[in-house]
Amino acid sequence: MRQTVFFALCLGSTALLAACNGAGSDAQVQRALKDVNVIDESNLNDIMLTVGDPNEAVAYFQGALQKDHGRVDLMRGLAKSLARVGKPTEAAAVWEKITVSADGTMDDRVMLADAYIRANQWDKAKQTLNSIPPTHETYDRYRLEAMVADSEKNWKKADSFYEIAAGLTAKPSGVLNNWGFSKLTRGDNAGAEKLFVEALKYDPTVFTAKNNLVLARAAQRKYDLPVVDMTQAERAELLYTMALAAIKQGDVSVGKGLLQQAIDTHPQHFEAASRSLAALDANVKS
Numbered sequence: 658m659r660q661t662v663f664f665a666l667c668l669g670s671t672a673l674l675a676a677c678n679g680a681g682s683d684a685q686v687q688r689a690l691k692d693v694n695v696i697d698e699s700n701l702n703d704i705m706l707t708v709g710d711p712n713e714a715v716a717y718f719q720g721a722l723q724k725d726h727g728r729v730d731l732m733r734g735l736a737k738s739l740a741r742v743g744k745p746t747e748a749a750a751v752w753e754k755i756t757v758s759a760d761g762t763m764d765d766r767v768m769l770a771d772a773y774i775r776a777n778q779w780d781k782a783k784q785t786l787n788s789i790p791p792t793h794e795t796y797d798r799y800r801l802e803a804m805v806a807d808s809e810k811n812w813k814k815a816d817s818f819y820e821i822a823a824g825l826t827a828k829p830s831g832v833l834n835n836w837g838f839s840k841l842t843r844g845d846n847a848g849a850e851k852l853f854v855e856a857l858k859y860d861p862t863v864f865t866a867k868n869n870l871v872l873a874r875a876a877q878r879k880y881d882l883p884v885v886d887m888t889q890a891e892r893a894e895l896l897y898t899m900a901l902a903a904i905k906q907g908d909v910s911v912g913k914g915l916l917q918q919a920i921d922t923h924p925q926h927f928e929a930a931s932r933s934l935a936a937l938d939a940n941v942k943s
Contacts, residue, residue, distance in 0.1 A: 714738035729760040736768065745775030763793040770801050779808050796825040800832050807839050815839055830860035838869055846876040854883070861886045864894075871895045875902035880911055893923035900933070913937055 718735035725731065732755050739748035749772035755765045766789050773782035783805050789798060803818035819836035823829040837852030853870035856863065870883050880903060882895055900915035916934040924931075 711738055711741035715742060727758070729755055729758060733765070733768075736772070740772060740775060745772045748772040749776055749778070749781075763789055764795070764797075767793075767795065767798050767801065771797070774801060774804060779805060794821075794825065796822050796832075799825065800835070803832075803835070803839075807842075810843075812839075812843060828859060830856045830863055830866065833859070834863065834866045834869060837866070837873070841869065841873055841876070846873050849873040850877070857885055864891060867891065867895060868898055871898050872902055875899050875906075878906070878908070880908070880915065889923050893919045896922060897929060897933075904937075909937070 715735065715738045718731055718738055721731045722728065722735065732751055736748045736751035736755065739745075739751065749769060752765060752769035752772050755761050756769055766785055770782045770785040773779070773785060782801065786798070786802055786805060799818045799822035803815050803822060806812075806815035806818055816836075819832060819839070822832045823836070826832070833852050833856035837849045837856060840846075840849035840852060850870060850873040853866050853873055856866040857870065860866075867883075867885055867887060870885070874880075874883060875898075880899060882892070882899070887895065896915050896919035900912045900919060902912075903909075903915060904912035913934060916937070920931055920934065
């Protein structure tokens with residue numbers, strides 16, 4: 658309602674101005690309408706990218722581009738929406754067109770590298786990142802550099818890039834979690850634990866970091882839950898994760914006890930632990 662009133666006021670003011678100025682009035686009205694439409698369309702683009710259904714956003718941006726070919730802001734919206742619906746290859750194709758256009762930016766190249774990584778095209782991602790000048794220092798650039806280094810098992814580079822990325826954002830929980838998982842995959846369980854704890858200090862709601870923290874601790878045979886905020890359902894999930902890790906390491910009796918704790922914690926919504934415990938009991942009896 659407020660937008661409608663604002664539009665009416667703008668249009669009314671334009672009409673009043675046109676009445677005073679005479680012959681040039683039509684052109685002025687059209688220019689004013691165009692300005693209002695651009696503002697309104699920009700808002701709609703933002704809405705489609707944030708709260709709209711991703712598939713609807715793809716259709717919206719495709720339709721908009723049919724009417725206005727080559728508009729880079731619409732192409733960016735399409736590429737981001739394609740990534741959201743799990744079509745990174747198609748997203749990369751759009752980013753490729755953007756990066757070679759006159760309006761392409763270094764940030765667009767970073768997004769192209771992101772799409773390549775999502776599409777499992779690591780060589781192309783590395784080539785794209787290498788084409789970006791070292792002076793372009795952004796969180797997303799170094800986050801992706803770290804992931805590429807991880808894929809090559811270049812741990813020294815990965816650690817350096819993760820550290821830089823964490824220092825370039827006020828919300829480093831995501832990149833700290835990724836860094837911790839990198840440490841976990843290379844067997845540095847204690848180092849991984851520290852990073853997951855740090856990630857949760859910045860955002861205590863990230864369940865992935867909680868689950869990874871439990872995995873890092875279980876890998877060190879620490880079979881007690883960490884002191885972090887958690888719901889009852891999350892507690893059951895984490896106990897289940899710890900139980901499976903214990904069983905995988907040969908600590909079957911510990912794992913069985915943890916499975917029972919998971920069932921006792923949230924029996925209505927945690928049937929997986931019941932099935933695993935039943936399977937273990939069946940194996941013992943047979």
